Amino acid sequence: MNEFATMFVVATIAGAITGVGAIPVFFRARVSHRVYDAALGLAAGIMIAASVFGLILPGMDQGSLLAVMSGVFLGGFLLLGGNKAVPHVHARYLGWRREGGLDDGDGTVVDVEGDDAGGSGLDAIDDADSRIRRALLIGTAIVLHNAPEGLAMGVAFASGLDDVALLLAIVIGLQNVPDGFAFAVPVGETGISNGRVLVYTTLSGLLPQVSAAVVGFFLVSFATGIFPVAAGFAAGAMMAVVFREMIPSSHGHGYADAATAAFLVGFALLVVVDELLAV
Template identity: 35%
Template sequence: MNLESLIEINPIILALVATIFTWLMTALGSSMVFFFKNIDKRLLNSMLGFAAGVMIAASFWSLLKPAIEMATNQGDIPWVPALTGFLAGGTFLLMVDKILPHLHMGLSTDKAEGIKTTWQRSILLILAITLHNIPEGLAVGVAFGALANTPDVGILAGAVALAMGIGLQNFPEGAAVSIPLRREGFTRFRAFNYGQFSGFVEPMAGVLGAYLVATMKPLLPYALSFAAGAMIFVVVEELIPESQRGGEGNETDLSTIGAMLGFAVMMLMDVALG
């Protein structure tokens, strides 16, 4: 099946299929916990850096740049939807981060963020992991939802590239979640289950994003920028600090190199395919 034939399919269905793919890639990465009990800190930092690089590149090439172009074509001031949506996305994640109880990996329970609660440590950990998968699913859904108003092969190719890039970084991300959970004392099956479940939110966010932009065309540039802002918030607030934690000298260089490679790979995929 070629890209031209895919245009005839309902964009919401395409978004669902694409985000199921990204979820499965998370599950595949999480399955590494059945083969490894520990993960080298340098490798973990490199994988987190790679994921950060992919998300940064996707935020511009797959989301902000198309948003600016769409606003221009609609006769709007190009920077208004991009700036407004970008800041709204970051603000939304900031609010959720302040409200939703969650705990980042490797920290003690008293360092939990959000509203104070007596929830178990495992629940707080999975909520932290799930939180940053929402923007990824939303981004893929919005990209495919654009086809409802502009059934163009170029837009479809860009959406496919974005889904592939997110899926690519979800594999090491899944491993980076499940294996440390195993080190926290979880059984292999429980660590895998929590790791793959963190990606389950992506199909839900993807379908929601696709539906919103498919039914409200003027919303599209704002929705693309919103997803970009949410993704950048996650990168700066979580992925980059986590990739630098516990390392020094050459060890932190590895996470930086990983981020550069992730950016380069995502940029290559988006430009080549989109």
């Protein structure tokens, strides 16, 4: 199998894991805040460690500090700009303790962020249009978060950094599960079948990551030495996601200690994986 085929298969598997996040929706499982907050903390720790050990340090080995840091700021600020342009919607089951968001009356608590946070843009109306819009907003956010990671994975494979690319694929797959869960909740509430929920959830991670990985792979053909900037870009975007989305979402429910402990476990887990891959 050549390098491109390997990259394509790995990116496809990592993206498809997003569909795993839809499984609890099939059973309308009631996930406690403690468990969910800890899961977010675990994923956040993995992403921060991956940003440093899987992207920034390898990027500095392949290029200059300036190139990597330029990518970090570019990725981070573009992610923040995208968050500003695309309002975020977070759907949660009724089985969880209320968090002060809008209650649409059908078992979901909806929090809205961005320019429409004041209530002018998204009304909690129990109809198909509001549910579909919710799903589209979350889907857009997932695309925004997934594309930089796929880009870095494609560039890593094309640059011959197979260990880095494999590490990124593991991290991407792990974090895609909670992304899929966040997407599947509002999609499932539109009344479509469980099978279609699974397909749409899987595609929400699969398409952006594979597409970005392919773009990243071929970018190397046109611009040698692009990995340091691309690695910094992905690291900056991932760190922005962690501090803008994941850490705030895992705190404020009374389980900050559990989320913090899970963060440390996630960070250590990634370091161990990185060390094992380096052996």
